[in-house]
Amino acid sequence: MATTVDEIAPDIFRISTYVTARDLGFAQFLVRDESSLLYHTGMRWLFADVHAAVARLIDPATLRWIGFSHFEVDECGALNEWLTAAPAAVPVCSETCRLVDMGDYAARPARGLADHETVATGRHRLRFHQTPHLPHGWEAGHLFDETTRTLLCSDILHQGGDRPALTDGDVVADALRALAGYEGTPLRGYVPFTSRTDRYLRELASLEPTTLATMHGSTYVGDGAAALLSYRDALDELLDG
Secondary structure, eight states, rough: OOOOEEEEEEEEEEEEEEEEEGGGGEEEEEEESSEEEEEOOOGGGGGHHHHHHHTTTTTTGGOOOOEEESSSSHHTTTTHHHHHHHHEEEEEEEHHIIIIIIHHSSSSSSSEOTTOOOEOSOEEEEEEETTSSSSSTTOEEEEEEETEEEEEEEETTTSSOOOOOESSSSSHHHHHHHHHHTSTTTTSSSSOHHHHHHHHHHHHHHOOOEEESSSSSSSSSSSSSHHHHHHHHHHHHHOOO
């Protein structure tokens, strides 16, 4: 198990650990800035590795923001370890997550973001887009860095296996293979498809991202809008929308 660090956009770094037993990579993203932001914490058992990787880029104690899409162990399992390591850091999540989960879970109060609210880190401006049940969980949402046009897209375009940091290839086909592999298992329905899924994927595509930073698998660099719309069309066919 090795943790790698790669710059995927100016001052945005992918910190990824491939876990052989799960044949899956787990990525966190650091926005290095005046008030740096870590997106995803990883699980608690990954904390030491991720902390060491962050320390290659900044002093971890100076982190200001710790964000995530939805309440799940790979998204925020190590949140309290990070809040201890970074005394001034504030969790940022959807207002739903703040109300439902963070009050009992986080060691310090979280900042709940309203739809389209922004987090400024200095040079970077990240806008929150509320997307209930995309990728899953009623508290889900995504941050879009308007400075670099990078969408921190959580489990959207999830790919299995040990993947390179960046790709301009057919990431949608890889994501569909991963989803198809879950059919007939307890993970069936990993990404639901409803009229709201359609709406939110179209809204994210309208941002015209040029970088899609997914938690599991390669970060896609290219026409992010086309990739998201292709993914939307394929989900509609794959799943019983």
